[in-house]
Amino acid sequence: MxxxxxxxxxxxxxxxxxxxxxxxxxxxxxxxxxxxxxxxxxxxxxxxxxxxxxxxxxxxxxxxxxxxxxxxxxxxxxxxxxxxxxxxxxxxxxxxxxxxxxxxxxxxxxTPALTTVFAHNEEKRLIELPDGSRVWLRHNGALEYPEQFVGSERHVKLSGEAYFEIASDVAHPFFVDLPNGDLVKVLGTEFGVRMSPNLLQTDVFVRSGKVFFSPKLQPKGIVLTSHQKASYDRNITKLTVDESATLNELAWQTGGLEFLGTPMEEVVTDLEQHFKVKISLRNPAMRGCAHTSPLTTQPLEKVLESLALTYQFRVTSPAPGQYELSGGKCQ
Incomplete structure (x- = not known):
């Protein structure tokens, strides 16, 4: 030479x-x-x-x-x-x-060939990755992944919202790369990732295991564990963590809701978002009442009936898609 x-x-x-x-x-x-x-x-x-x-x-x-x-x-x-x-x-x-x-x-x-999957009309779309991991892609989301993972890391690219069940492989950590530069790293866990349409907010929800969330503007990041949620707002460059999240924002994938010491006001909000209805909590004294309930896939009428029996609510429906909870006594 x-x-x-x-x-x-x-x-x-x-x-x-x-x-x-x-x-x-x-x-x-x-x-x-x-x-x-x-x-x-x-x-x-x-x-x-x-x-x-x-x-x-x-x-x-x-x-x-x-x-x-x-x-x-x-x-x-x-x-x-x-x-x-x-x-x-x-x-x-x-x-x-x-x-x-x-x-x-x-x-x-x-370089392995890349596959891009879109969820256009479906409410959610299941994707099987080469390593056995599974991804549920929500409506209007997109996922890019290689036909075969090579090297010491497993990388996919996500736009929109998705729920992940990652096959455990300590020697080959799994990464979710986001268009705004944020990064999610896992070893083997179940979690959700959601970006706002304008890419200014990223939310990460952990159902089980551990996840490392590293916003582009805060690369030191944070480790999240089971039932924790992190939200990063790029407008104010602020990272917040909910230490005991209900994770009901993942109900689109799990099909049900769960509550753990959740204030009644938040219970009502989650029910409204999940069932796409309007619920009015008439008694201000009940807003902070803590409610606990395991994951349930029951229809709204059954959920409201259970709340009425537990807290002595009176449930009425003045119009289709509208409900009122009156009275009530916190247990």
Whole structure:
């Protein structure tokens, strides 16, 4: 290998963002030795930028190769070479051709094909991932995933809202990449992710297991456990956590509601959203009354009947889709 070729490898590592401080010092010393070295670097950077559409997925193992190159650079004594300008152009062209060919081959043969699934008209759509994980994609959502997971990480891209049941694999953590730059990392768990249409708010709901939620503007993130909910508001760059969430916002997937010491005012709100009705709680004294009920898939009439028996409510329906809860006594 010729001397310049050794430094072309270093330039490739620099363009890919993988160069170490020691390697950069070696490269900088070489660039300062001659204007022609800088000219070569500029030519290669131009080619690298023109192949930028490939660079996101292009991650060859440069460290091992440079280990040998660096030893050779450090051991070699300075040699004065006289090379004609024509020879330099030929070598630059060869290096450029090799770089383009390498990027193309890696892109074509090393990156798994991607599949994108949409939930247009369906209320929810079940997707089976290659690792055995399952995803329920909600109406108007989209999920992109590889036909086969490769490498040490499993990545999917989500737009909209989805509920995940992730196959446990400690050696290969699972990541949900969001269009606004937020990131969700899990090992094996059940959780939901929802983004607002304008991408300014992200909500993460954990039913079981552990999830690491890392908003783009707060990369330190937070670890969430069972029955916790995190919400990130990009307008005010604020991350809030509900330590004992009911997770009824996942009812579209589970098909039912559950309550654990939930204030009656929130119970009514969850019932309204789930059943798409209007419920008026007439007695202000009942708003803070804590209600506990296991997950139920009963129809609204049965749920209201149960509340009436438990709290002595009087239930009336003045119009279709409208209900009133009067009276009541907190237990």
């Amino acid at each position: 010729q001397a310049n070729d050794d430094y072309i490898l270093l330039l490739s590592k620099q363009f890919a963002g993988e160069i170490t401080p020691d390697e950069y010092a070696i490269l900088l010393d070489w660039l300062n030795q001659s204007p022609e070295h800088q000219q070569l670097a500029d030519q290669l950077r131009l080619v690298w930028e023109k192949t930028g559409s490939y660079s996101k997925d292009f991650s060859p193992e440069l460290d091992a190769a440079f280990g040998q190159v660096r030893a050779k650079i450090e051991a070699a004594e300075p040699i004065l070479r006289v090379v004609s300008f024509r020879q330099k152009l030929i070598r630059i062209a060869a290096a450029v051709s090799l770089l383009i060919a390498g990027v193309w081959v890696y892109r074509e043969y090393s």
